[in-house]
Amino acid sequence: MKAVSKYGVSENGYYGSFGGAYIPEILYNNIEELKSKYLGISQSEKFNNEFSELLKNYVGRPTPLFFAKNLSEQYKTNIYLKREDLNHTGAHKINNAIGQILLAKELGKKRIIAETGAGQHGVATATVCALMGMECIVYMGETDVQRQAPNVARMKMLGAKVVSVHSGSKTLKDASNEAIRDWINNPENTYYLIGSVVGPHPYPDMVARFQSVISNEIKGQLKTILGKENPDYVIACVGGGSNAAGAFYHFLESEDVKLIGVEAAGKGIDSGHTAATLSVGSAGIIHGSKTILMQTADGQITEPYSISAGLDYPGIGPVHAYLNEVRRANYISITDTEALEAALNLTKKEGIIPALESAHALAALGKLQFKKEEIVISNLSGRGDKDLETYTNYLNELKYAKQN
Amino acid sequence: MNRLDSLFQKKKNNILSIFITAGFPKLNDTASIVKQLQASGADFIELGIPFSDPLADGPVIQDSSTVALANGMTLKLLLQQLREIRKEVNIPILLMGYINPVLQYGIEKFAKDASEAGADGIIIPDLPMQQYLEEYKSTFDQYNLKNIFLVTPQTTEERIRYIDTNSNSFIYLVSSSSTTGKKTGIDGAEDYLSRIQKMNLKSATVVGFNISNRDSFQKACKYANGAIIGSAFVKAVSNSNDVAQSTKTFVDSILN
Ligand SMILES: Cc1ncc(COP(=O)(O)O)c(C=O)c1O
Numbered sequence: 001m002k003a004v005s006k007y008g009v010s011e012n013g014y015y016g017s018f019g020g021a022y023i024p025e026i027l028y029n030n031i032e033e034l035k036s037k038y039l040g041i042s043q044s045e046k047f048n049n050e051f052s053e054l055l056k057n058y059v060g061r062p063t064p065l066f067f068a069k070n071l072s073e074q075y076k077t078n079i080y081l082k083r084e085d086l087n088h089t090g091a092h093k094i095n096n097a098i099g100q101i102l103l104a105k106e107l108g109k110k111r112i113i114a115e116t117g118a119g120q121h122g123v124a125t126a127t128v129c130a131l132m133g134m135e136c137i138v139y140m141g142e143t144d145v146q147r148q149a150p151n152v153a154r155m156k157m158l159g160a161k162v163v164s165v166h167s168g169s170k171t172l173k174d175a176s177n178e179a180i181r182d183w184i185n186n187p188e189n190t191y192y193l194i195g196s197v198v199g200p201h202p203y204p205d206m207v208a209r210f211q212s213v214i215s216n217e218i219k220g221q222l223k224t225i226l227g228k229e230n231p232d233y234v235i236a237c238v239g240g241g242s243n244a245a246g247a248f249y250h251f252l253e254s255e256d257v258k259l260i261g262v263e264a265a266g267k268g269i270d271s272g273h274t275a276a277t278l279s280v281g282s283a284g285i286i287h288g289s290k291t292i293l294m295q296t297a298d299g300q301i302t303e304p305y306s307i308s309a310g311l312d313y314p315g316i317g318p319v320h321a322y323l324n325e326v327r328r329a330n331y332i333s334i335t336d337t338e339a340l341e342a343a344l345n346l347t348k349k350e351g352i353i354p355a356l357e358s359a360h361a362l363a364a365l366g367k368l369q370f371k372k373e374e375i376v377i378s379n380l381s382g383r384g385d386k387d388l389e390t391y392t393n394y395l396n397e398l399k400y401a402k403q404n
Numbered sequence: 405m406n407r408l409d410s411l412f413q414k415k416k417n418n419i420l421s422i423f424i425t426a427g428f429p430k431l432n433d434t435a436s437i438v439k440q441l442q443a444s445g446a447d448f449i450e451l452g453i454p455f456s457d458p459l460a461d462g463p464v465i466q467d468s469s470t471v472a473l474a475n476g477m478t479l480k481l482l483l484q485q486l487r488e489i490r491k492e493v494n495i496p497i498l499l500m501g502y503i504n505p506v507l508q509y510g511i512e513k514f515a516k517d518a519s520e521a522g523a524d525g526i527i528i529p530d531l532p533m534q535q536y537l538e539e540y541k542s543t544f545d546q547y548n549l550k551n552i553f554l555v556t557p558q559t560t561e562e563r564i565r566y567i568d569t570n571s572n573s574f575i576y577l578v579s580s581s582s583t584t585g586k587k588t589g590i591d592g593a594e595d596y597l598s599r600i601q602k603m604n605l606k607s608a609t610v611v612g613f614n615i616s617n618r619d620s621f622q623k624a625c626k627y628a629n630g631a632i633i634g635s636a637f638v639k640a641v642s643n644s645n646d647v648a649q650s651t652k653t654f655v656d657s658i659l660n
Contacts, residue, residue, distance in 0.1 A: 022503060024460045024529045025554040026581055028563070167466065173457070180459050185582045187558055285504045285530070286457070298478045299508030300456040 013201025119151025196240025211246025419630025427477025
């Protein structure tokens with residue numbers, strides 16, 4: 001977990017002009033404690049031993065880097081899938097949850113709260129809480145409770161209390177608001193286990209470090225397979241941006257590696273139903289961090305939309321706002337339908353059912369021009385079990401459309 | 405002189421402040437409410453700038469914010485209304501709101517317009533002290549806009565001293581570690597409040613959060629120069645057909 005300097009966070013928590021910690025005074029001590037201890041704890045030998053051991057034998061890391069032959073033929077290049085879907089609990093979210101639960105334990109916290117969109121972070125948090133014997137409360141928007149029902153059932157079976165949130169658009173933003181309110185009401189005994197590279201400093205940096213295992217492994221695996229560490233492209237979907245931050249992390253300073261973040265366009269960036277923050281947003285403050293967000297001219301945060309619960313967020317991690325600004329990474333967006341088609345395509349071509357979030361990164365393959373000899377990594381952030389109902393409905397719609 | 409400074413110079417005890425979200429319950433109710441608050445004997449007013457995502461607020465103030473936004477309230481309209489209100493109201497008026505709407509309005513433009521409209525200060529719960537000192541203070545000072553800091557049961561003595569040193573008006577003592585309107589009453593806060601009272605701060609102090617009636621108001625005033633009522637008042641006018649009358653009834657129940 002080496003610090004990245006040029007694109008890393010500054011001492012007071014900024015990436016360029018983005019980041020910081022805009023939090024109410026009640027949380028001052030909590031944030032100060034985290035700020036002063038997260039590096040020391042996470043860089044200690046004890047922590048690293050436990051973290052590595054759990055990633056290996058509990059999560060099942062390293063995850064494979066799979067050469068997708070059929071997809072490569074389709075796009076006339078060399079496509080490798082980083083199989084984060086094969087992690088225990090089915091997505092990259094568990095990497096961060098393990099890191100933060102060890103930190104929470106070290107800080108002596110007993111009660112864990114989390115927000116979740118797709119439910120993958122909620123499941124990961126409920127899982128590590130079961131493992132460590134900690135109380136777990138997960139906030140989830142009512143819309144997401146409905147569209148990600150299998151994950152709600154898993155969280156409950158794991159012993160978490162799932163609180164359905166009814167405010168706003170009843171999705172990830174609103175779940176985050178409610179989790180922060182819980183923290184304000186319970187600052188002493190509670191640890192807030194944030195699921196992406198969002199929120200006040202030091203969360204974005206901390207989560208990126210815990211997810212950086214993804215790019216660290218890719219480097220080693222490419223070295224073994226190809227004899228060189230760097231690919232030509234790394235592509236990842238971006239909700240808050242944690243799987244992308246982890247997949248980019250160790251390539252940030254290798255400027256010849258093209259980094260592509262993929263946001264959810266929803267029904268299209270000009271449709272008024274989108275979650276493509278960098279396309280339609282502007283600078284402001286959301287959930288304690290200065291970043292790009294979707295808002296009205298009057299500074300009210302607007303409701304995002306995406307078919308994918310994990311990308312349905314009106315903000316983006318400050319690190320991505322910065323990488324976009326300085327053009328170190330490029331961000332594109334993919335519509336609901338393009339993502340659904342990409343999910344069906346991967347399933348048919350490679351026998352892998354991806355999460356709807358990851359399907360956005362796969363759809364991006366069709367939007368870019370690759371050379372035949374180039375090496376392209378697509379981060380397959382999660383598996384699609386939770387999205388089966390959405391996929392089935394889409395397949396039925398297609399069948400119906402064909403018949404008529 | 406800033407109206408807050410004059411108030412705290414003149415009056416040392418039982419200062420009553422009432423919070424109301426601008427544009428709630430109806431878009432044009434704010435003027436009637438504020439005028440009646442002055443007539444009934446409130447000492448100063450906190451006018452809430454509605455925000456889509458009020459993180460430090462409980463359900464009552466959240467809902468009032470949602471209604472006010474649906475009614476069409478904006479920061480610009482709020483300042484227009486305030487300008488009109490100032491023709492008749494001369495007690496101090498503070499704005500209370502989250503940082504993002506202020507940022508979008510523009511810090512300098514906000515300070516200028518708010519001050520010209522007749523605001524005396526502002527409370528921004530998600531603007532930390534450090535950011536304020538580095539990026540906002542000189543502008544706010546230029547327009548004689550006081551920035552009010554919060555202290556909570558979690559705040560260390562050292563930090564309270566630091567806040568006191570940097571404060572140029574009263575300090576807002578949050579009665580419990582909670583969002584607004586979480587509990588009714590301030591039982592359990594006595595030790596914390598008396599600890600702060602014994603620190604003999606240079607700044608005046610006003611207790612807020614969970615003050616809901618005459619009893620909790622009086623209790624809070626034992627430890628501070630005054631107290632602020634928010635959620636309980638918002639609730640009291642929320643279904644009212646005659647907001648002036650409801651305001652009068654509410655303030656009378658606290659003071660008489
Ligand atoms: C499988 C999967 N991928 C991606 C995301 C988006 O999160 P992030 O952008 O932080 O990686 C989620 C969030 O729930 C997810 O479940």
